[in-house]
Amino acid sequence: MQRAVTDRIATAADDRAELIAGLRAERATIAPKHFYDPLGCALYAAICATPEYYPTRTEAAIFAGHAADIVARVGAGRTLVDLGAGDARKAQWWIPRLRPAAYVGVDYAAAELAAALERLDGAFPDLPLSGVVTDFGRGLDLRADLPPGDVAFFYPGSSIGNFAPDDALVLLRSLRAHAAPERRASLLIGVDTHKDARRLVAAYDDALGITAAFNRNVLNNVNALLGTAFDPAAFRHVALYDESLRRIEMHLEAAHEHVVLLDGTPRRFAPGERIHTENSYKYAPQDFARLLRRAGFATATWWTDAAGDFAVFHAA
Ligand SMILES: C[S@@+](CC[C@H](N)C(=O)[O-])C[C@H]1O[C@@H](n2cnc3c(N)ncnc32)[C@H](O)[C@@H]1O
Structure with a gap:
């Protein structure tokens, strides 16, 4: 039941200009959104399997250990919006549990998103699927794209950490702004914690x-x-x-x-x-809960592993 992918990238020229300016700067930069060409996506998946990269397996263990509680809080029948969907494997794990009314993948990496939608379509042929190719680095507004009803944003993998706290706040506020009298908007998000360097x-x-x-x-x-x-x-x-x-x-x-x-x-x-x-x-959980409240979310509940290595938040 897959629908078309909407491409919101302004123009390739804007991206080129931003990249060139970053490389010409005295302190040269390349934005991390440029990591994810097909080889970059494959290498990211390999990183997640290394013994040193604890976030992926710790987040998965928190999801598995608290799934019933998380499902009770998120609620069934929402539109699941997967931010930085990548290969959408994490959403694929949640879909049978959260039973969303629809799935929207959002990613800057168009090829990866198209492949993920194809795979999800094979696994869940009755679920309405769509994709939005965009850079949400300065916030996200999907209000015109979403079907009616409640929305659950899903932002796993501690990718929020790619943004400085002030920029993270802009993104979180933009997610919260999807809440309206006729629509509840919540967020399930994975956050890496401050620990031994x-x-x-x-x-x-x-x-x-x-x-x-x-x-x-x-x-x-x-x-x-x-x-x-x-x-x-x-x-x-x-x-x-x-x-x-x-x-x-x-x-x-x-x-x-x-x-x-x-x-x-x-x-x-x-x-x-x-x-x-x-x-x-990296955040202390209390600090990230404060950031969620500053973004306008009234409640922030979190779960961690026993060692406190990673935290999963639900904000509503
Ligand atoms: C670290 S991967 C995470 C993939 C998957 N969600 C997971 O947790 O394993 C980050 C994903 O976010 C996307 N991404 C990075 N920066 C982005 C941006 N500014 N706007 C939209 N997508 C972005 C990348 O293309 C990539 O698919």
Whole structure:
């Protein structure tokens, strides 16, 4: 019963301009949404299987251990909106339990989203499915796209940590703004917690080098998007934890001088110069509950594993 995917990406030109400006900046950046070309998606799935990357299996254990309670709070018959759906495996686990009236996948990665919808269609042929390709980095407004009735946003995997707390607040407020007299809007979200820096860094710098490959691969995607000639092998993967900001940072560090042409103009990366590719903010559960309340949610309930490594929130 799959319906068409709506493409909300303004224009490829806007994306190019943003990428080029980020790469020309004195402190070069690439937004993490550019990780997810098909190889990037496959590498992300492999990261989730590494021994060091505890968030995925801890979140899954919290889901399994508290499923009945979570289902009771979310309620059946809602439209399930899967934010950063990726391969939609987590939503696929929840659909038979939450019995949504419809599923809407939202992702910047159009190819991954189309493949996920295809798979869900095979698994749940009677469920209305649709997709929205968009960048929700500055908030999300799906009010014109949603069928009537209550909505449950689902944002797993601690992806909210990619946004600085003020930007996370903008996104959370925009989700809350879908609530109206005729529509309840709730949120089920996975959040990684602040913990020992060594464990955090190991989760983003696994022994097999899969996260390093994931990080370097962003340059392949940049080459495809901009026609540049970045050599991924010329950059070293760096993962560090900034205790004061409570965030993991991922960077690509030039091993030696590297010059690329950006729209015909050379950009020189000096040895040791870094391109900042990702932040992943970590929260104490009480702090994230405060953020949800600031976003306008009246209630925030959370579940954690015994070690407190990860938290799953339901906000309504
Ligand atoms: C870390 S993966 C998580 C996939 C899956 N939800 C999970 O938890 O395993 C992040 C997903 O969010 C998407 N994404 C990242 N930044 C985005 C943005 N600014 N707007 C929309 N989607 C984004 C990526 O394309 C990717 O599919």
